[in-house]
Amino acid sequence: MSKIKYKRIVLKVSGEALAGQEGFGIKPPIIVNVAKEIKEVYALGVQIAIVVGGGNIWRGQTGAEMGMERAQADYMGMLATVMNALALQDNLEQLDVPTRVQTSIEMRQIAEPYIRRKAIRHLEKNRVVIFAAGTGNPYFSTDTTAALRAAEIDADVILMAKNNVDGVYSADPNKDVHATKFHELTHLDIIDKGLNVMDTTASSLSMDNNIPLVVFNLNEAGNIKRVVQGEQIGTTIKGDK
Ligand code: UDP
Numbered sequence: 581m582s583k584i585k586y587k588r589i590v591l592k593v594s595g596e597a598l599a600g601q602e603g604f605g606i607k608p609p610i611i612v613n614v615a616k617e618i619k620e621v622y623a624l625g626v627q628i629a630i631v632v633g634g635g636n637i638w639r640g641q642t643g644a645e646m647g648m649e650r651a652q653a654d655y656m657g658m659l660a661t662v663m664n665a666l667a668l669q670d671n672l673e674q675l676d677v678p679t680r681v682q683t684s685i686e687m688r689q690i691a692e693p694y695i696r697r698k699a700i701r702h703l704e705k706n707r708v709v710i711f712a713a714g715t716g717n718p719y720f721s722t723d724t725t726a727a728l729r730a731a732e733i734d735a736d737v738i739l740m741a742k743n744n745v746d747g748v749y750s751a752d753p754n755k756d757v758h759a760t761k762f763h764e765l766t767h768l769d770i771i772d773k774g775l776n777v778m779d780t781t782a783s784s785l786s787m788d789n790n791i792p793l794v795v796f797n798l799n800e801a802g803n804i805k806r807v808v809q810g811e812q813i814g815t816t817i818k819g820d821k
Pocket of ligand 1: 593594595596632633634635636638639640641653654655656657658660661713714715716717718719720721722723725
């Protein structure tokens with residue numbers, strides 16, 4: 581077996597990563613690529629839990645800005661993540677990767693309800709577990725879900741797979757020519773400097789539970805594998821420098 585730095589990972593895949601150029605909807609050819617990348621890591625024997633976002637379909641914030649009640653709009657966002665989870669499950673299974681979807685809001689006809697011990701058992705049996713419907717609570721994000729589930733299943737790391745961004749920068753590199761990339765940061769840096777990595781709830785949860793984070797570009801082939809094998813790409817965020 582080749583060298584593996586992280587044995588059990590939580591991979592956060594944003595909704596955008598499944599949407600392609602337009603940033604909206606589900607694009608099967610894009611998901612196939614994501615699934616292939618995941619399969620490569622699966623083949624190394626890594627235990628993989630995936631938290632999927634829903635921003636490619638619906639964001640609670642958008643609904644709230646249009647005058648909807650925030651909680652109602654957030655529940656719609658959570659349902660959006662379930663669609664993404666099913667699409668990803670389908671693509672992984674077509675590549676012969678065994679998977680289970682667990683939802684934080686029960687919908688037993690299509691997925692298992694989230695049960696922590698069962699999720700861990702699936703991982704031990706080398707099934708990829710896809711966590712859908714966020715935390716099940718409005719006012720939270722799927723980044724927070726990733727931090728929460730990572731703590732619950734005792735994951736070694738959270739891999740924040742970004743869409744065409746290869747790490748954390750001091751400013752938006754597309755807008756500011758002086759933006760510099762950080763190779764290593766602490767969770768506290770993220771909160772103090774207000775860096776755009778994850779929301780503060782997710783950051784503080786990761787910090788309090790001492791879960792390292794790697795932010796990297798999902799669109800470069802082989803990157804998930806590189807991170808898992810300990811190659812220094814993207815930005816690593818840890819408890820202490
Ligand atoms: N959401 C929520 N609670 C959660 C997770 C998600 O209410 O625990 C809702 C929220 O409205 C959010 C939407 O689901 O906007 C989609 O999730 P997110 O924006 O995190 O997806 P991503 O940006 O990763 O695609």
